[in-house]
Amino acid sequence: MKEDLVLPAAREAAADTPPEPLLEVSGLVKHFPVKGGFPIKRTVGAVQAVDGLDLTVHAGESFGLVGESGCGKSTTGRLITRLLEPTGGTITYRGRDISHATRKQLAPIRSEIQMIFQDPYSSLNPRQTVGKIISGPMEINGIDPEGGREKRVRELLEIVGLNPEHYNRFPHEFSGGQRQRIGVARALALEPKLIVADEPVSALDVSIQAQVVNLLQKVQKELGIAFLFIAHDLAVVRHFSQRVAVMYLGKIIEVGDRDSIYTRPRHPYTHALLSAVPEVTLTEGEAPRRERIRLAGDVPSPISPPSGCRFRTRCWKAQDRCATEEPPLVRLAGNRDGHLTACHFPEEPTTGARAEDIVLDPALTALEEEQGG
16 A cells, blocks of 8 residues: 555656756857968967857757857767767766867767768768768668668668668659658667757758657657757747757757747747748737847958947847856846856846847838838
């Protein structure tokens, strides 16, 4: 009887226990040297692609990383997969520091971290058949699945929605969407625990994007693989990811669960990003009006980023403190657990329409006034 009373409580406690961290990144830095002057090899500066980045991905979780082009998203993905060597910081995978691990030290876990690349046209070797491309990782890691590698490759092709008979075809015989499915099959070949998907649908037609995203979502749920999903398309990230981090100029400026980021953002940059998503008018009535924000200028150069808060040069709430003191990534009052924001003067947690639109671009303001007149 006692066991019957204890077991439900134990199950409830286990359900409340947060999932185990699979990947932890702390203070990650990657600077690319800029050469110039005389002699040419002299280093005159550095591109601060990633500059002090912190994130955690739990086992079986889909974690989204969004931001403008050039903010350091893809560099972050390549650092985590150790295709690039970090300048500083730590990358911990399953409790083991792999930040500066050698090739020999990485060998036992290399199969557990795989990557899906952005361009399905250049990421596949045109001289190899599909069978060779997918079985290659198994050969390199000395894996001999039951029934042989060819049988396993045909199974993987079926999993990703391709005909197993395509085993002997070459990449040029496939469309972009089919090539990306081959890339997904290659990533699954070693049964990884973490897949870094670097903008896996941005090079595809819109009609094909949903098919590939749904395939990744199916794979993630059925096989329990954790995903770091890198993208600039906010709608795709919202559909796929459970938690989302917003990146700007080499730093994460806001992170939280999907609902809180998309409906209760606090950082001004996140507000600006969400306001840029096209509105859809409902057929049965008008959609609720959302806030409208138009920023001026481009993202500052990562060679010489602004002091303090990096978004201050384009922010309508910037004050003197923003130039002298970098805001920490912390939980603000009123935020849910796990929702962190790096801002001295955060916005209200809503995306509803403002009393007055924020339009910082003077050219756009002049054009609208001219059209209105």
